Amino acid sequence: MNNLLTPVKAAILDIKDETPDVRTYTIGADAEKFKNFQPGQFNMVGAPGVGEAPISLSSLVEDGGSFQHTIRSVGRVTQYLEKFKRGDEIFIRGPYGRPWPIEAARGGDLLLVGGGLGLAPLRPVVHAVLKERKSFGGVTLAYGARDPLNIICGDEFSHWQESIQILLTVDEVPKGTEWAHATGLVTELLDETKIKPAEATAFICGPEIMMRFVARRLLLEGISPARLYVSLERRMKCGIGQCGHCQHGSAFVCKDGPVFLYREISRFPDGLL
Ligand SMILES: Cc1cc2nc3c(=O)[nH]c(=O)nc-3n(C[C@H](O)[C@H](O)[C@H](O)COP(=O)(O)OP(=O)(O)OC[C@H]3O[C@@H](n4cnc5c(N)ncnc54)[C@H](O)[C@@H]3O)c2cc1C
Known part of the structure; x- marks a missing residue:
């Protein structure tokens, strides 16, 4: 029987610098185990x-x-991984957790809202949409970062923009840095989206305070609570709902999430009220 706690070795096939402290690792692992x-x-x-x-x-x-x-x-852990080079091997176990409900979003409009590194788990959603663009209605990605230097995946935006609406903002623009987009909160970008929240599905990932304000705003604009999803980060140890480190109210983020309907977690004691 498969032991869910046993890691497997995986090769680092490539490494790309995104920002001074963020890197994207291309990993080669057991294809059968990770195909889903x-x-x-x-x-x-x-x-x-x-x-x-x-x-x-x-x-x-x-x-x-x-x-x-x-x-x-x-x-x-992440500072240790930073020293790794192409060809080195890391240990991984998974995949774990509840995914974004991309299937359920098909046929309608999709609003993706990311903050900082929160774009990372939304990036494969963008890729899935681009692969089958006609299966979705209007699609907008609203993304905010601390400043232009901390934007991840920036080299992909012009390609994405050919198929979906991209709205960008940063908190601040350091002197001497070029920036042709908005400055301010991600919530302000929502004024510019072509999508009507009342008819859309939304996936939100970023700092909890950002997710809370975006979720509240979308609810005010009439999004259905049954189509409003957030992804939570919590300290985690086992990843399989055994240790309780990531427990959030009655839910385990590792096994019941990390993707939740906002209404599932917003009333928990330290939830995204
Ligand atoms: C479902 C999920 C998905 C995630 N996806 C990503 C991802 O794609 N990319 C990514 O970079 N990160 C992701 N994270 C976050 C990442 O797992 C954390 O940043 C993780 O803690 C990094 O581990 P570390 O050992 O390098 O850092 P840690 O040593 O855990 O330190 C992380 C930060 O927490 C502080 N800290 C350490 N111990 C404590 C403590 N006991 N109490 C409070 N603060 C403490 C540290 O000072 C530091 O600022 C994800 C988290 C979850 C739950």
Whole structure:
């Protein structure tokens, strides 16, 4: 029987710098095991003796089984991974968690709202939409970052823009940096979307305060609570609902999420009220 806690070795096929502290790793692993890895799900990524961190799928899974993880170097595990080079091997276990309900969004409009590294788990949703563009109605990605230097996947936006609406904002523009888009909160971008929230499905991922304000705003504009999804990050250890580290109200983020309907978690004690 498969032990869900046993990691497997995976090769780093490529590494791309996104920002000074974020890199995208292309990973080659057991194709059979990862062929059903869905956008919104995550792996526990790490190394023996160092630890593990939950990391979202940031691409679709290619036919040969490779996929990408986009990782910000913030602490013990991710700073260790930062030293890895192409050809090195990491340990991963997964895939875990509840994915974005892309199937349910088909046939209607889709609003994707990302903040900072929250674009990483939304990127494979964009890729899925581009692959089958005619299956969706209007699609808008509203994305905000701290400043232009902290934008991830920026080199893909012009391609995405050929098929979907892209709205960008940053909190601040450092002196001498070029920036042709908005400055301010992601919520302000929602004024510019061509999509009517009342008829759309929305997927939101980013800092909790951002998700809370975006969700509230979309509800005021009439989005159905049955089509408003957020992805939560919580400290996690086992990834399979056994240890309780990521428990949030009555839910385990690792197994019941990380993707939740906003209404499922908004009333929890430390939820996104
Ligand atoms: C479902 C899910 C998906 C995720 N996807 C991604 C992703 O795609 N890319 C990505 O980069 N990250 C992602 N994360 C976040 C990532 O897992 C965390 O940043 C993780 O903690 C990094 O592990 P680390 O060992 O490098 O850092 P840690 O050592 O855990 O430190 C992370 C930060 O927390 C602080 N910290 C450490 N210990 C504590 C403590 N006990 N209490 C409070 N603060 C503490 C540190 O100072 C540091 O600022 C995801 C998280 C979840 C739950």
